[in-house]
Amino acid sequence: MQLTLIGSGLIGGSAAWAMKKAGVVSRVHVYDVAADSARQACAMGAADAAFESIEEALEGADCIMSAVPVQAMSGVFAAVGRAAPERAWITDVGSTRCSVIAAARAALGERFSHYAPVHPIAGGEMPGVAYARPDLFAGARAISTPQEGMSPQAVEFWERAWSAVGAVVVRMSAREHDEVFASVSHLPHVLSYAMVDSILQAGKADKKLAFAGAGFRDFTRIAASSPRMWTDICLANRDCILEAMDAFEADLRHLRGLIESGDDAGLMEVFGRASRARRRLFAAGAAAGSFAPDQSRAK
Amino acid sequence: MQLTLIGSGLIGGSAAWAMKKAGVVSRVHVYDVAADSARQACAMGAADAAFESIEEALEGADCIMSAVPVQAMSGVFAAVGRAAPERAWITDVGSTRCSVIAAARAALGERFSHYAPVHPIAGGEMPGVAYARPDLFAGARAISTPQEGMSPQAVEFWERAWSAVGAVVVRMSAREHDEVFASVSHLPHVLSYAMVDSILQAGKADKKLAFAGAGFRDFTRIAASSPRMWTDICLANRDCILEAMDAFEADLRHLRGLIESGDDAGLMEVFGRASRARRRLFAAGAAAGSFAPDQSRAK
Numbered sequence: 001m002q003l004t005l006i007g008s009g010l011i012g013g014s015a016a017w018a019m020k021k022a023g024v025v026s027r028v029h030v031y032d033v034a035a036d037s038a039r040q041a042c043a044m045g046a047a048d049a050a051f052e053s054i055e056e057a058l059e060g061a062d063c064i065m066s067a068v069p070v071q072a073m074s075g076v077f078a079a080v081g082r083a084a085p086e087r088a089w090i091t092d093v094g095s096t097r098c099s100v101i102a103a104a105r106a107a108l109g110e111r112f113s114h115y116a117p118v119h120p121i122a123g124g125e126m127p128g129v130a131y132a133r134p135d136l137f138a139g140a141r142a143i144s145t146p147q148e149g150m151s152p153q154a155v156e157f158w159e160r161a162w163s164a165v166g167a168v169v170v171r172m173s174a175r176e177h178d179e180v181f182a183s184v185s186h187l188p189h190v191l192s193y194a195m196v197d198s199i200l201q202a203g204k205a206d207k208k209l210a211f212a213g214a215g216f217r218d219f220t221r222i223a224a225s226s227p228r229m230w231t232d233i234c235l236a237n238r239d240c241i242l243e244a245m246d247a248f249e250a251d252l253r254h255l256r257g258l259i260e261s262g263d264d265a266g267l268m269e270v271f272g273r274a275s276r277a278r279r280r281l282f283a284a285g286a287a288a289g290s291f292a293p294d295q296s297r298a299k
Numbered sequence: 300m301q302l303t304l305i306g307s308g309l310i311g312g313s314a315a316w317a318m319k320k321a322g323v324v325s326r327v328h329v330y331d332v333a334a335d336s337a338r339q340a341c342a343m344g345a346a347d348a349a350f351e352s353i354e355e356a357l358e359g360a361d362c363i364m365s366a367v368p369v370q371a372m373s374g375v376f377a378a379v380g381r382a383a384p385e386r387a388w389i390t391d392v393g394s395t396r397c398s399v400i401a402a403a404r405a406a407l408g409e410r411f412s413h414y415a416p417v418h419p420i421a422g423g424e425m426p427g428v429a430y431a432r433p434d435l436f437a438g439a440r441a442i443s444t445p446q447e448g449m450s451p452q453a454v455e456f457w458e459r460a461w462s463a464v465g466a467v468v469v470r471m472s473a474r475e476h477d478e479v480f481a482s483v484s485h486l487p488h489v490l491s492y493a494m495v496d497s498i499l500q501a502g503k504a505d506k507k508l509a510f511a512g513a514g515f516r517d518f519t520r521i522a523a524s525s526p527r528m529w530t531d532i533c534l535a536n537r538d539c540i541l542e543a544m545d546a547f548e549a550d551l552r553h554l555r556g557l558i559e560s561g562d563d564a565g566l567m568e569v570f571g572r573a574s575r576a577r578r579r580l581f582a583a584g585a586a587a588g589s590f591a592p593d594q595s596r597a598k
Binding site for chain 2: 071121122123126140141143176179180181183184185187188189190191192193194195196197198199200201202204207208209211212213214215216217218219220221222223224225226227228230231234235238241242244245247248249250251252255256258259260262264267268270271272273274275277278279281282
């Protein structure tokens with residue numbers, strides 16, 4: 001079974017490597033617009049052969065994974081529609097669903113029935129194949145978003161492949177996926193970038209950043225992420241991100257008013273509610289998805 | 300040398316424990332409004348004797364450390380001014396400086412010359428003495444903010460004590476301290492609380508939080524912090540926090556506009572600038588304070 005990987009970044013490189021180790025595929029052909037990245041994937045053992053063009057890489061593919069930034073997916077799907085063997089199963093690992101599935105539907109034509117996307121919830125501090133690991137997905141959730149027109153065989157093929165590398169596959173609708181991840185992933189990335197940038201734009205940035213401690217380090221870890229990937233996500237999931245941003249800005253305005261007016265009880269209420277939820281969410285030993293809502297809302 | 304610790308939380312408990320292990324003090328007397336916490340400090344070895352009243356704990360003190368939430372400092376200083384031996388060196392470990400030093404000046408009277416505050420830049424995911432460690436300050440920065448009226452001997456005593464537990468002591472003015480930490484610590488805490496709370500207040504909170512991954516976990520780690528401590532900090536350092544919030548909100552409004560209008564180049568510029576700064580700031584092996592500004596600003 002030959003996997004053709006388009007885009008050998010952290011996620012694509014790790015996924016191909018993991019699927020090879022798990023025996024899901026026996027050989028990985030790879031293409032990346034940055035030829036160095038594809039060659040590095042081969043040198044690391046994540047892939048077996050790097051190609052200079054997407055068409056060459058697609059030759060002989062039994063299954064195809066697109067792991068490029070989401071705004072570039074549409075170009076990849078067009079090439080797949082043109083050049084891939086008809087039998088091949090097709091997937092992508094993009095972080096947004098509605099716009100990517102629409103792009104696949106438009107570009108893949110009849111091949112759309114062989115397509116089923118799965119978004120693995122994993123990442124690392126640094127982007128790029130240099131940070132790829134075949135165990136990146138052990139215990140991670142992978143979101144499958146089947147839709148009308150995708151064949152059950154395609155959905156099953158990719159869900160099994162992700163299960164084989166240790167991921168826990170969860171199904172939801174594309175719209176629900178985009179709402180959920182706008183809140184718990186996309187907006188936090190925007191805020192983390194904005195926090196770092198607002199310090200850079202104000203005075204004494206060097207002095208301030210020289211005293212950044214562990215809290216700031218963790219809060220801004222995701223601001224080290226790939227600008228290309230997150231620009232694409234912001235554009236592809238614009239509506240859901242703007243909606244999450246509205247909710248956040250309303251909350252921040254409320255907090256600002258409490259700080260300005262010196263409202264001790266009001267601040268204690270918000271901070272107390274948030275800290276209880278956060279502690280419960282990542283309590284030691286809590287299973288993934290075991291979050292239970294807080295019933296006690298201090299007045 | 301007897302240290303009297305007022306407030307046996309994570310920082311106070313760790314500091315007393317570390318100073319005992321380093322031989323700076325030989326015996327620790329402790330008082331906490333939560334008597335359980337003081338007893339637990341003794342059981343762990345961080346302190347030697349717990350007292351039911353602040354006056355009893357202060358008896359025989361050679362040096363005194365106040366490690367209570369910053370809004371409670373003033374009450375502690377008043378008790379110290381009333382009941383502490385005149386010879387005792389006095390300090391606090393509060394996260395804000397201007398308002399706490401003003402409270403010390405007002406409450407300590409002539410004893411103010413024996414006072415010198417040092418803010419150690421350290422913390423943990425969870426508050427409370429249960430998480431205290433004697434090595435919490437190894438390699439951490441500790442900010443000394445000497446001011447008119449504090450004797451050089453007092454400043455030297457506490458700076459040496461913090462150096463002895465492995466902290467790197469740095470001097471700056473109280474105002475500069477409050478500006479720096481409003482940007483790199485206080486505002487990130489407010490944003491982290493607001494992020495969690497805005498999800499709780501919007502719909503489908505449980506579903507969304509069930510899919511929170513590593514990025515969200517790190518971004519919101521500081522939202523597990525003590526609501527009492529952070530309410531106090533917001534009230535004590537209000538002006539500097541509101542100023543940092545203004546800068547952040549301007550940056551966020553700019554980003555929102557770029558997302559709304561689909562401005563690829565604009566998003567790439569902001570995300571690129573922020574990610575370069577963040578990667579450089581916490582680059583592997585970078586020494587504390589080695590941050591150098593980014594000269595390349597992509598157009």
